[in-house]
Amino acid sequence: MAQLHPASTAAPLYLTGNKDGLREFLTKFDVFLFDCDGVLWSGDHTFPGTVETLELLRNNGKQLVFVTNNSTKSRADYCKKLQGLGIPSTVEEVFSSSYSSSIYISRILQLPENKLKVFVIGETGIxxxxxxxxxxxxxxxxxxxxxxxxxxxxxxxxxxxxxIIDPEVGVVLVGLDYHLNYLKLALAFHYIKRGAVFLATNIDSTLPSSGTLFPGAGSMSAPLIMMLGSDPTALGKPSQAMMDAIEGKFKFDRSRACMVGDRANTDIRFGLEGKLGGTLGVLTGVSSKEDFVSGPVRPHAYLDKLSDLLGSEL
Amino acid sequence: MAQLHPASTAAPLYLTGNKDGLREFLTKFDVFLFDCDGVLWSGDHTFPGTVETLELLRNNGKQLVFVTNNSTKSRADYCKKLQGLGIPSTVEEVFSSSYSSSIYISRILQLPENKLKVFVIGETGIxxxxxxxxxxxxxxxxxxxxxxxxxxxxxxxxxxxxxIIDPEVGVVLVGLDYHLNYLKLALAFHYIKRGAVFLATNIDSTLPSSGTLFPGAGSMSAPLIMMLGSDPTALGKPSQAMMDAIEGKFKFDRSRACMVGDRANTDIRFGLEGKLGGTLGVLTGVSSKEDFVSGPVRPHAYLDKLSDLLGSEL
Structure with missing residues (x-):
């Protein structure tokens, strides 16, 4: 097997059906970071073989981390979702953009004493x-x-x-909000103009659901970005703030970690910019084979679907 | 007085208090196109001298056209607003982005017979x-x-x-909507992905009101622009589709027309790109003196406020 290329411009390896290639790929990593929706499941439909594939990795001593930009659920909610889909997991294995955002606000942002409040556009997970x-x-x-x-x-x-205006608001945090409205946008804009820090849990423009796409968290920030002429600090993938937080918690060797995802411009970019040892694309979500093979951001390897890892027969 | 410069890069003339300059400027034009909010009034507050200034222009035989990107009101509603503010006007003098959009859809777009419906994000004016x-x-x-x-x-x-999905929708028209919500955005996105034409009444990111800024029509389109990766065809200022429609109706000589507005990047750009004889900025709205004097889009002349035209003593 050829060496894994370090850059994102070489053609990725296609590993589906390549037993030796799969084995060699898997032995290079101790930690697998998983994007979830579009990789393990779509909407409420678990892909066939997901559970067995994760079991194979666990049986081979791999650490699994479920990394999600879904900010509508807390880690605990997300863990329940995983378990409900038959995927054994712990809250500690889940890393969400709402958690990453909260850590950023509480531990990294240095807010003035009288500006500690966050104005939230988003759901209960945040x-x-x-x-x-x-x-x-x-x-x-x-x-x-x-x-x-x-x-x-x-x-x-x-x-x-x-x-209506709370003078103690020092941060506006925008995530996916199924109840977005004009009032919230007007307030968020006003707070940011008054000096509040503009944060986004993530900037995915779309949300995959029921086999198609719906407005994502990035679409909630879009009106504010247009009005302000500036982007938020985003805490989800592909922001390296999220990678730093994950590394801070799991203390892994980046060269022995692999990011698995369905989106070139978020998941794969997240792994490449984080200088992980590997990135693995799957074709069960947003990005197409063409995206992975000839797009501007290319994984080290790709599969038709995650469960093709079972072909390693490890 | 110096010649009016043809380009937008020369420094604009400052006419406040310059009686001779004002007189010379006014005699160059037969038609004045007015942006309204930020020029004649702000929110529900008519600027002092607005009524007298418009009266002076009418008394000197000038044709007035009230050009508004406000899509929430119909021309009839807008005319009522003008009259309620003490400004005599007729429906025929009002040109709104909702009217411009409707004309574009009914007379210019060639929609298939089974795709004639418009999915509207917006208020009653549209x-x-x-x-x-x-x-x-x-x-x-x-x-x-x-x-x-x-x-x-x-x-x-x-x-x-x-x-929930009407197969006859062939156009999505997005204007200012105080009742914007996730459902409407999801439907608009879905219709456009299915092939509907993406139109916007206008793309002003903000709406001036009560002396500050609120989300404008452009902010309603922003999520869709981000999701689709493409811009709508915009029918309000500065789109020349609106200028063409105005000219089609009023049959004026562009070299004898002047656009008056408070926003460099919409009103002034609209007049410059429309090759009108003049553009006049006022400082009672969004753009600052700095914007007019050294920004990328500069009017031929500017005033502190519209009623400074009274200083011409015509």
Missing amino acids: EQELRSENVPFIGGTDPAYRRDVEPEDFKKIAEDDSS | EQELRSENVPFIGGTDPAYRRDVEPEDFKKIAEDDSS
């Missing part, structure tokens, strides 16, 4: 992880923000009226 | 103008679309279920 790090927040799933904007809101926001 | 051109539409202010997305919606949309 709230749970912020609570786990003792970060105060407003917005999120609070019904007070799930309403139509009213004419008087414009005036109150413009005047920093304390009935 | 609906009224589409009706005036007999364009069938869904979405808009229909309460059926003003609701939370439900888990079953994902499946139904993915499956083109006829209870």
Whole structure:
């Protein structure tokens, strides 16, 4: 087998059906970081062979980490989802963009004493992880923000009226929000203009579900990016803030770690920029064979589907 | 007075307090196209002297056209607003992005017979103008679309279920929508992916109100632009589709027309790209003196405020 190439520009190895190639690939790594949706399952449908493939890796002593940009669920929720799909896992093996964001806010951002609150655009997963790090927040799933904007809101926001604007907000954190509305966007914009730090759990523009694509977390940030003319600091893949946090927790040797994913521009890029020993693309999600073989960001190797790893017969 | 420069790169003339300069400027034009919000008023507050300034222009035989990217109101609504602010006007003098969009759909787009419907993200102004051109539409202010997305919606949309996806939709038209939500964005994205034409009434990222900025129509398109990786055809300023429509209606000599506005990158650009004889910036809205004097898009002349035209004593 050829050496794994270090850059992203060489053609990736196609390993489906190549037993020796698969074995050689797998022995190079101790840790496998998995993107989940589009790799292990799609929506609520687990791909055939997912459970057996993960079992094969565990049986061969590999450490598994489930890395997800899904910010709507907490790690605990996500672990339950994995278990519900028949995939044994622990909360400690799950790394979500909402957790990564909470760690960034509580441990890395140096906020002034009177600007510690986070205004959240997002669902309960973000709230749970912020609570786990003792970060105060407003917005999120609070019904007070799930309403139509009213004419008087414009005036109150413009005047920093304390009935609607909290002067202690120092961060705006934007994740996937199924209840996005005009009021939340107006408030987020206003807070950022007043000096709040603009963070995003992740910037995936789309969300795969039911075999097609829906608005993703990046689409929630898009109006703010357009209005502000600047991008948020993103804490999910492919941000290396997430890789640093994962490494900080699992203390692995990057050269012995492999990122597995279905998206060239997030998952594979995440592994390449993180200088992991390997990246493995699968064709059960967003990116196509053409993306992997001749796109601008190419994995070291790719498979038709994750369960093709079973062909290693390890 | 120096010649009006033809390009947008020369320094603009500052005419406030310059009686002779003002007189010379005004005599060059027969038609004045006015941006409204930020020029004549802000929110519901008419600037002092607006009424008298427009009266002075009318008394000197100038044709006035009120050109607005505000798509939430129909021309009739907008005319009422002008009259309510003490500004005499007729529906015929009003040109809105919703009207421009409706004309574009009904008279310029060649839609297949079975794809004549428009899916609207926007408010009643768009609906009224589409009706005036007999364009069938869904979405808009229909309460059926003003609701939370439900888990079953994902499946139904993915499956083109006829209870939620109308196969006759051939256009998605996005304007300012105070009731923007996840469901509408998901549907708009799905329709465009199925082949619908992607139109925007306008792409202003922000909306001035109560002396500050709020999300504008462009912010409603932003998630779709990010998801699709492509821009809509925009029918409001600075799109020349709007200028062509105005000229088609008013039959004026462009060299004798002047665009008046507060935004360099929409109003002034609109006039410059339309090769109007003049462009006049005012400092009562979005752009600053610095924008006008040294930005990439510069008006031929600028004023502190519109009513400085009264200094011409014509």
